[in-house]
Amino acid sequence: MANELTLLDKFHAFRAKYFPERQLFLRSEGRVRFLTIGSYTQMTMASAIAISLIWGGITSYAYLTSDLTLQEKNRTISTMSAQYQALSSDFSALEVEVERRAQQLETRQKFLEEMVGTPAAPLPELEVMDAEPEAATTTSAGPDTSENLSTGAQNSTFIERIFGTGSAQAAVHSNIDRRKNLLFRLQDMEARQRNLATAMRDDAVSELANIDSVLAPTKLASSDLIEKFGSQADAQGGPFVADVAFEPVFSEEDGNIYAELFTERQRLEMVTNALNSFPIGEPAEKYYLSSRFGRRVDPLKKVWAKHSGLDLAGWPGTAIYATAPGKVVHAGWYGPYGNMVEIDHGNGFKTRYGHMRKVRVEKNEEVTLGQRIGDMGKTGRATDTHVHYEVWFDGRVRDPMPYLKAANDVLEIQGRHEKTSQQ
Structure with a gap:
């Protein structure tokens, strides 16, 4: 209680010192009057004046700095609008890039499907999510909104949409992230396609090497068949359709493997097609080898001479068969060959069958593998019943024995090629 009286005394002392009771003397028409102003009245008036001065100062400061605040907010909004436009441009560029790469991968996918013969895994779909309409509308109205801010209209709503939620930036960032993820998926798809193309190219190269090893005894190579x-493809035509170039998708070299695959598969296709003309059949039903190809003593003149085929002996009338499909280019008497049949099998291959007792085909007739073309005999320059069998390639006579030995392997290659073509 003593403390409260002390504070009260201090208050009264302060009031008595600074706000003593004052009197105002008023003189009018010879009369003098006075007006007494108490301490509390003075304190009330002083407080009112102080409050007014403070309010005026605050109001004046707010008025003077409001333009600066609005300008700062407008600069912030302009900066955010520019950032949004930049994000939108990045978004559009990224979307175009995704679509371009997706189209190129689709081209490669179709190419691989044609090579494999069955559809491969589908590419990921390009999903498009537009930014929110409200956010896009708000941002696009940036310049007009600055004018609205200067007049004080729609201030809180716009500021909340820009500074509060940030929905426009979030939408664009979300879309860019999704497209980046899609690019990663496309890149993974490209890597898997490239691995598949590499494996297919290696298979084609391996098959060509296998064919070369099979043909090695015949002194032929896949390049000779190609x-x-x-050279047989002279009759060609049709409309021009430009080939699809394998443009780079993610790196400058990622399209090279497809060109290599196309080249090797084309080489393999030409070789296997050419092997369809390879003599793989037995030239006679039953026979034994009576004379080989090459240098020998001539059976009539008894001097060394060159023998251009194999002499396969058997019983008179033994069936003689075509060792590959083709077209009969000669059927009948042919000097020392006696009754002879020559068949053009295409792709540089020809075969001859001499000394036959009877010819069962005619010139220009198409024959099939294993078709009977005559009967074994000893017409022409011969000492006894046999068939003189020759194999020709590229205009040169070859030793038929390696061809007979390679027949089973070539037949297996033909079977694999036919099976692949049917898939």
Whole structure:
């Protein structure tokens, strides 16, 4: 209680010192009057004046700095609008890039499907999510909104939409992230396609190497078959359709493997097609080898001479068969060959069958593998019943024995190729 009286005394002392009771003397028409102003009245008036001064100062400061605040907010909004436009441009560029790469991968996918013969895994779909309409509308109205801010209209709503939620930026960032994820998926798809193309190219190269090893005893190579196969393609035509170039998708080299695959598969296709003309059949039903190809003592003149085929002996009338499909280019008497049949099998291959007792085909007749073309005899320059069997390739006579030995392997290659073509 003593403390409260002390504070009260201090208050009264302060009031008595600074706000003593004052009197105002008023003189009018010879009369003098006075007006007494108490301490509390003075304190009330002083407080009112102080409050007014403070309010005026605050109001003046707010008025003077409001333009600066609005300008700062407008600069912030302009910056955010520019950032949004930049994000939108990045978004559009990324979307175009995704679509371009997806189209290129689809082209490669179709190419691989044609090579494999069955559809491969589908590409990921390009999903498009537009930014929120409200956010896009708000941002696009940036310049007009600045004018609205200067007049004080719609201030809180716009500021809340820009600074509060940030929905426009979030939508664009979300879309860019999704497209980046899609690019990663497309990149993974490209890597898997490239691995598949590499494996297919290696298989084609391996098959060509296997064919070369099979043909090695015949002194033929896949390049020889390709050369002759290309020389047979004189009759060509049709509308021009430009080939699809394998443009880079993610790196400058990622399209090279497809060109290599196309080249190797084309080479393999030409070789296997040419091998369809390879003599793989038995030239006679039953026989034994009576004379080999090459240097020998001539059976009539008894001097060394060159023998251009195999002499396969058997019983008179033994069936003689075509060792590959083709077209009969000669059927009848042919000097020392006696009754002879020559068949053009295409792709540089020909076969001859001499000394036959009877010819069962005619010139220009198409024959099939294993078709009977005559009967074994000893017409022409011969000492006894046999068939003189010759194999020709690219205009040169070859030793038929390696061809007979390679027949089963070539037949297996033909079977694999036919099975692949049917898939």
